[in-house]
Amino acid sequence: MFEAVNDFILKFAPGVVQDNIYRGYFNRASLPDVQDYxxxxxxxxxxxxxxxxxxxQAADNIYTTKALYEYTIDIDFVCxxxxxxxxxxxxxxxxxxxxIAVDFFKGYAIGFNYADDMAYLPFVDLSDQYIHRYRVTLHLTQWESVSTSQEYAEKVEINLVENIDAHHKPKKE
Structure with missing residues (x-):
């Protein structure tokens, strides 16, 4: 998911370079000294x-189930x-x-739903200077699958067939 969004930014956001793209909520990663990331x-x-x-039924008794997940991705442009x-x-x-966005993300097997309106979210840095930040939120969907071994019945042997109503009459009270 991050690779696809990273590539989307590099292709369509003017002037963004790979060295100034960071993953949010990532421990031990400091932001650059320049205010352009x-x-x-x-x-x-x-x-x-x-x-x-x-x-x-698979030949090796593997059962696969898939679930669709929506990811909400925030992209902050700081400058x-x-x-x-x-x-x-x-x-x-x-x-x-x-x-264009839908076609781009198809190449990563990701469904692109839509983007929210951008928001202006300026903040004050350590030197008490306003830094400009705009945020765009993307909504993407991706299938995630889980495979597990599942035993199947290959042969059923019936030993007794009986009519429940005829052979098991209700008790009279």
């Missing part, structure tokens, strides 16, 4: 719908220059409502 964070994960199982951060966020928010 991008942070990718998973803000939510939720299950969508019910499982889809493979009802065909000294407000218009640079704005252009980057605007590009992804605009493409996030277009077939």
């Amino acid at each position: 991008t942070v990718i964070s998973v803000s939510d994960t939720s299950r969508v719908g019910t499982n889809i199982g493979d009802d065909a 000294d220059d407000q218009m640079t951060a704005h252009k980057r966020a605007s590009a992804l928010a605009t493409l996030g409502r277009d077939y």
Whole structure:
């Protein structure tokens, strides 16, 4: 998921370079000294719908079931220059409502749902200077599967067939 979002940013957000993209909520990673970076964070994960199982018996008795998960990914563009951060966020928010994003993520077996409107979230750094930050939230879906060994009956032997109503009459009270 992170690789796909990372590649999406590199391809469509103007001026973003790989060295300045960081994974959010990642321990032991400090942000750069320059105020020009991008942070990718998973803000939510939720299950969508019910499982889809493979009802065909596999030769090795392996049963596979799949569940669809929606990932909510926040992308923060931080920059000294407000218009640079704005252009980057605007590009992804605009493409996030277009077939271009859908086609891009198909190459990673990820479904692209939509992008929320961008939000302006400035903050104050350690030197008491305002830093411009724009956030775009992407909503993506991906199938996750689990395979497990499952024994199946290959042969059934019936020893007795009886009519319950005829052979087991109710007791009279």
